Amino acid sequence: MFSKVLLLALIPSILAANHAVQVGAGNALAFSPTTIVAAVGDTITFTVVSRNHSITSTNFSGAVCPPPVGGVGPNGFDSGFLSDLDGSQPTFTYTVVDTAPHFGACMQAAGAHCRAGMTFAINPTTTETYAQFLANAKAS
Numbered sequence: 001m002f003s004k005v006l007l008l009a010l011i012p013s014i015l016a017a018n019h020a021v022q023v024g025a026g027n028a029l030a031f032s033p034t035t036i037v038a039a040v041g042d043t044i045t046f047t048v049v050s051r052n053h054s055i056t057s058t059n060f061s062g063a064v065c066p067p068p069v070g071g072v073g074p075n076g077f078d079s080g081f082l083s084d085l086d087g088s089q090p091t092f093t094y095t096v097v098d099t100a101p102h103f104g105a106c107m108q109a110a111g112a113h114c115r116a117g118m119t120f121a122i123n124p125t126t127t128e129t130y131a132q133f134l135a136n137a138k139a140s
C-alpha cells in the first residue's frame with residue numbers, strides 16, 4: 001500500500017517536463033525561445049545571461065509595457081529584477097498550473113525592453129498568438 005501511494009506521488013514529477021528559457025542571450029533584449037508550449041505541472045526555468053531583467057506576466061493587449069509589479073494574473077508571475085551584471089546567471093522558475101495562455105515581458109527601463117520586443121508567450125492560442133502579442137507590446 002505504501003509503495004503504491006509513493007508511486008502515485010512520484011508519477012507527476014516523472015512526467016513533468018522542464019523548459020529552459022534564456023533571458024538576454026547574446027546581450028540581446030530577448031527571451032529565447034519566445035514561445036513555450038507546456039503542460040500543467042511542467043516547469044519553465046528562465047536563466048538571465050546578461051544585464052538586468054525581469055520575467056513578468058502582462059496583458060495580451062492594451063497596457064502591455066511595462067508589465068506591472070507582481071505581474072498580471074490569474075496565475076501570474078514576477079521574478080523581480082534579476083541581474084547578471086556580476087555573472088551569476090540568476091534563475092527564476094515558474095510552474096504551469098493552468099492551460100490558459102500567459103504572456104510575459106521584461107519590466108526594465110520603464111517598459112523600454114518590453115517595447116523593444118523582450119517578450120514571450122506560454123501556451124499562446126490561435127486567437128492570442130505570440131506574433132500579435134509582440135505587435136501589441138511594440139505599440140503599447
Ligand SMILES: [Cu+2]
Pocket residue numbers: 029052053054106107108113118
Ligand atoms: Cu530586460
